[in-house]
Amino acid sequence: MANIKQIAKMAGVSISTVSRVLNDHPYVREEKRQAVLDAIEQIQYTRNMNAVNLIKGTTGNIAIMLPFINHAYFSQLIEGAANEALKSGFHLMLCQTNYSEVEETKVLEMLKLRQIDGTIIASKSLPLEQIEPYTQYGPIVACENTSDSSVSSVYLDHDRCFRKALQLLTDKGHNRIGFCVGRSDGNSTVIRRRAYMEHMELIRQPVQEQWMFHDCYTIEDGAGVFHKLTAMSERPTAMLVTGDQAAAGLLMEARSAGVRVPEELAIIGFDNQPIAKVMQLTTIDNHLFEMGTTAFSMLHDRIAVVNKEPEHRALAFEIIERDTV
Amino acid sequence: MANIKQIAKMAGVSISTVSRVLNDHPYVREEKRQAVLDAIEQIQYTRNMNAVNLIKGTTGNIAIMLPFINHAYFSQLIEGAANEALKSGFHLMLCQTNYSEVEETKVLEMLKLRQIDGTIIASKSLPLEQIEPYTQYGPIVACENTSDSSVSSVYLDHDRCFRKALQLLTDKGHNRIGFCVGRSDGNSTVIRRRAYMEHMELIRQPVQEQWMFHDCYTIEDGAGVFHKLTAMSERPTAMLVTGDQAAAGLLMEARSAGVRVPEELAIIGFDNQPIAKVMQLTTIDNHLFEMGTTAFSMLHDRIAVVNKEPEHRALAFEIIERDTV
DNA sequence: TTGAAAGCGCTAACAG
DNA sequence: CTGTTAGCGCTTTCAA
Numbered sequence: 109m110a111n112i113k114q115i116a117k118m119a120g121v122s123i124s125t126v127s128r129v130l131n132d133h134p135y136v137r138e139e140k141r142q143a144v145l146d147a148i149e150q151i152q153y154t155r156n157m158n159a160v161n162l163i164k165g166t167t168g169n170i171a172i173m174l175p176f177i178n179h180a181y182f183s184q185l186i187e188g189a190a191n192e193a194l195k196s197g198f199h200l201m202l203c204q205t206n207y208s209e210v211e212e213t214k215v216l217e218m219l220k221l222r223q224i225d226g227t228i229i230a231s232k233s234l235p236l237e238q239i240e241p242y243t244q245y246g247p248i249v250a251c252e253n254t255s256d257s258s259v260s261s262v263y264l265d266h267d268r269c270f271r272k273a274l275q276l277l278t279d280k281g282h283n284r285i286g287f288c289v290g291r292s293d294g295n296s297t298v299i300r301r302r303a304y305m306e307h308m309e310l311i312r313q314p315v316q317e318q319w320m321f322h323d324c325y326t327i328e329d330g331a332g333v334f335h336k337l338t339a340m341s342e343r344p345t346a347m348l349v350t351g352d353q354a355a356a357g358l359l360m361e362a363r364s365a366g367v368r369v370p371e372e373l374a375i376i377g378f379d380n381q382p383i384a385k386v387m388q389l390t391t392i393d394n395h396l397f398e399m400g401t402t403a404f405s406m407l408h409d410r411i412a413v414v415n416k417e418p419e420h421r422a423l424a425f426e427i428i429e430r431d432t433v
Numbered sequence: 434m435a436n437i438k439q440i441a442k443m444a445g446v447s448i449s450t451v452s453r454v455l456n457d458h459p460y461v462r463e464e465k466r467q468a469v470l471d472a473i474e475q476i477q478y479t480r481n482m483n484a485v486n487l488i489k490g491t492t493g494n495i496a497i498m499l500p501f502i503n504h505a506y507f508s509q510l511i512e513g514a515a516n517e518a519l520k521s522g523f524h525l526m527l528c529q530t531n532y533s534e535v536e537e538t539k540v541l542e543m544l545k546l547r548q549i550d551g552t553i554i555a556s557k558s559l560p561l562e563q564i565e566p567y568t569q570y571g572p573i574v575a576c577e578n579t580s581d582s583s584v585s586s587v588y589l590d591h592d593r594c595f596r597k598a599l600q601l602l603t604d605k606g607h608n609r610i611g612f613c614v615g616r617s618d619g620n621s622t623v624i625r626r627r628a629y630m631e632h633m634e635l636i637r638q639p640v641q642e643q644w645m646f647h648d649c650y651t652i653e654d655g656a657g658v659f660h661k662l663t664a665m666s667e668r669p670t671a672m673l674v675t676g677d678q679a680a681a682g683l684l685m686e687a688r689s690a691g692v693r694v695p696e697e698l699a700i701i702g703f704d705n706q707p708i709a710k711v712m713q714l715t716t717i718d719n720h721l722f723e724m725g726t727t728a729f730s731m732l733h734d735r736i737a738v739v740n741k742e743p744e745h746r747a748l749a750f751e752i753i754e755r756d757t758v
Numbered sequence: 759t760t761g762a763a764a765g766c767g768c769t770a771a772c773a774g
Numbered sequence: 775c776t777g778t779t780a781g782c783g784c785t786t787t788c789a790a
Contacts, residue, residue: 111783122761127785135759154545158486159783163766167483169494169526178505178512187503190529194536199548200527201494204515211519220479223524327707357711382652383708386682436767447777452769460775484767488782 110153118147130155166225170407171201173215174230179325180353180381181396185230185251188400196408198225207233207291219245226407229259231294243418247410249403252295253420260410260418262402264394266296269425270303273348273376273392278311280433282346282374286319288333288358289350297322300350319344330357334365337373346374346433352381352391359389359432375432388431395423435478443472455480491550495732496526498540499555504650505678505706506721510555510576513725521733523550532558532616544570551732554584558616568743572735574728577620578745585735585743587727589719591621594750595628598673598701598717603636605758607671607699611644613658613683614675622647625675644669655682662698663690671699671758677706677716684714684757700757713756720748 112130116123121140128136129144136144147153161167172189174182186202193200201224205211212234218224219242229250232239236257242248243258254261277285287304289297301320308315318340321333330349334357337343349355355377359369367373370390377384380393402421410416437455441448446465453461454469461469472478486492497514499507511527518525526549530536537559543549544567554575557564561582567573568583579586602610612629614622626645633640643665646658655674659682662668674680680702684694692698695715702709705718727746735741 113783123784124761124763124786125759128760131785137759140760154542156487156783157546157548158483158490158492159766160785161483162481162487162768162783163785165483165766176512177515178508180503183503183508186527187501187529190502190527194529199543202511202515202525202527204512204519217479218524221482223482327711331711353707356708360711382678383681386652386656386685437769438767448768449770449777449779450775453776456769462775465776481767484782485769487767487784488769490782 109156110151111156112153114151115144115147115153118150119143161222165222166411167223168197169199169201169224170404170411171203171215171218171224171227172230173203173205173212173227173232175205175207175233177202177204181351181379182230184379184381184396185400185403188397188402189228189404190400191397192401192404192408196404198404198408203227205232207231209234213238216242216248219248225411228403228407230403233291233293247407247416249407249410251399251403253422255420258418260406260420262399262406262421262423264296264399264425265422266299267303269392269394270300270348271307273427274304274307276427276429276433277346277348277374277376278307280346280370280374283311283313284319284342284344285313285346285348286316286321286337286344287348287350288321288324288330288354290323290325292322296350304348316342316344324349324354325351327353327357327360330354330359331361332357334358334361338365345372346370346376348376350378352377352379352384352389355389355391356383356387359387370431370433376427377432380428384428384430390430390433391428392425393428394425399423434481435476436481439476440469440472440478443475444468486547490547491736492548493522494524494526494549495729495736496528496540496543496549496552497555498528498530498537498552498557500530500532500558502527502529506676506704507555509704509706509721510725510728513722513727514553514729515725516722517726517729517733521729523729523733528552530557532556534559538563541567541573544573550736553728553732555728556619558618572732572741574732574735576724576728578747580745583743585731585745587724587731587746587748589621589724589750590747591624592628594717594719595625595673596632598752599629599632601752601754601758602671602673602699602701603632605671605695605699608636608638609644609667609669610638610671610673611641611646611662611669612673612675613646613649613655613679615648615650617647621675629673641667641669649674649679650676652678652682652685655679655684656686657682659683659686659690670697671695671701673701675703677702677704677709677714680714680716681708681712684712695756695758701752702757705753709753709755715755715758716753717750718753719750724748 203215226247249260253263377391384391528540551572574585578588702716709716
């Protein structure tokens with residue numbers, strides 16, 4: 109395929125001149141520029157970006173690390189990041205890890221291999237200490253609180269968020285409260301669990317282990333929770349469900365089983381997804397799209413300005429009250 | 434950062450030897466190999482992939498072109514492709530286009546710029562003639578029928594699929610049938626519309642323009658359709674909805690408005706997504722995940738074997754009968 | 759304004 | 775088995 113040398117020959121100039129017009133440098137006489145442009149047009153020349161990348165040491169690619177894709181939470185996040193990336197002319201590499209530490213490390217290694225200029229960590233299982241060393245190879249922005257780390261972050265304050273939701277439930281007269289979360293060992297789960305424990309203590313309610321559900325991601329998972337609930341002798345009257353998909357599944361089953369919502373069972377979802385609106389589900393809007401855009405722009409800033417201080421930004425959230433509380 | 438030369442010096446060998454151990458070539462005496470490995474370990478060396486890419490002319494990256502990400506249809510497709518890509522050690526670049534021809538062209542140009550080794554087109558608006566020329570720069574696999582083109586494809590036979598669904602509706606006694614699709618000018622819409630027209634003629638029913646809805650993607654879009662339907666004096670008794678999200682929205686509103694499903698309104702969705710199962714929605718499983726995996730493996734084959742014949746593969750589909758028909 | 763030349767870091771003949 | 779050498783295609787001093 110055509111290269112810069114051929115263009116130079118065709119246009120009767122040196123390769124430096126070709127490079128100059130390619131890069132919009134000043135100081136190229138108009139007629140030479142035209143000659144180069146003509147030659148480029150004629151043989152349909154395009155730069156070999158690998159050569160450019162080699163010499164520049166950058167690629168214009170960034171990675172986004174996530175466990176799986178087919179989930180509304182990550183889709184929204186990705187969409188936000190992708191939108192911003194598109195605007196800045198960056199390419200987004202999707203790195204699915206299934207929470208495997210080996211795969212997560214591979215993503216980080218890409219930074220060292222100079223295949224990407226930076227990475228967004230949407231969710232991970234690797235401990236932070238194993239991630240930090242990689243910041244010397246390129247900026248990293250995580251979508252969870254990593255304060256005091258060289259890894260920047262944009263996150264939801266799970267503690268405040270959970271407490272506020274619990275308080276709302278209590279205000280509405282619910283004391284028998286349960287919750288559903290994702291990974292049982294995830295960073296956010298630890299925080300939420302603690303917030304929950306403290307709230308229960310505050311309102312002087314015993315804690316029921318069986319009211320805490322893990323691995324709730326999909327509509328079906330939510331539906332499953334309802335059936336587990338009905339099998340219990342002691343049931344909660346309110347559920348906090350992190351993820352509208354799961355919350356919707358729970359709500360759907362509850363309604364079709366004739367349970368009165370919110371009187372017999374109040375539900376608060378998370379993420380403010382379309383399904384929540386249609387089902388009139390009370391939910392917490394945690395600005396996932398904005399999380400994606402912010403993550404990208406923080407990353408972008410750090411790609412542009414080397415050694416920029418790490419930054420940690422908490423996102424606002426709000427409770428959208430609808431019919432399930 | 435460290436390069437191959439320094440390793441060579443440290444290990445007391447030539448750069449070729451270093452390259453050989455890096456590439457697992459035979460013919461390297463064990464003690465030299467060990468010396469190289471030690472040096473690599475010592476200064477935490479990793480290859481600069483841009484140099485490798487330059488010389489090899491490949492990147493190990495492929496692109497997936499799609500209009501938007503945050504939609505179950507594409508999420509499933511992406512997940513399939515990403516899964517396969519992961520297995521083969523390829524990286525997936527997410528290229529969101531919003532159906533803009535400019536953006537779509539940019540994705541194709543990446544092939545020329547040697548930023549990717551091939552591309553999957555999940556959905557596009559660019560005419561095929563403008564895509565074909567790019568196959569000289571790398572393989573392209575589209576997720577829609579492109580028979581007789583240099584662009585390979587893996588697709589759903591929309592015609593057969595629509596007819597079969599329409600027939601089911603008719604068999605169940607529904608003659609007043611409407612449908613919802615995505616883009617009004619999309620390739621699949623043309624096919625579906627024709628299948629619909631012919632079916633209506635077959636069963637000697639007049640065609641009602643107002644029963645054909647476009648741009649139905651989300652749950653909310655589906656809910657909106659129900660309200661338009663109720664505002665009509667002449668209403669269909671069955672709807673074919675391409676996309677379970679939209680179908681679910683329609684179904685949800687219908688049920689909560691007290692419409693008897695399927696007697697007064699039968700609904701068939703598409704994609705067999707989790708929401709369909711939970712809502713007991715009859716739907717068509719069109720194997721989207723498989724479409725993604727197949728698209729990738731077809732692409733992969735063509736990256737490995739240059740000038741392999743284009744291939745066109747139709748995927749099977751099946752109707753999952755539940756409670757809405 | 760322009761061109762020559764020195765790399766960027768690596769691979770792969772080729773000749774030992 | 776191993777090293778020398780010639781590039782891959784491009785950018786960027788430096789000198790003219």
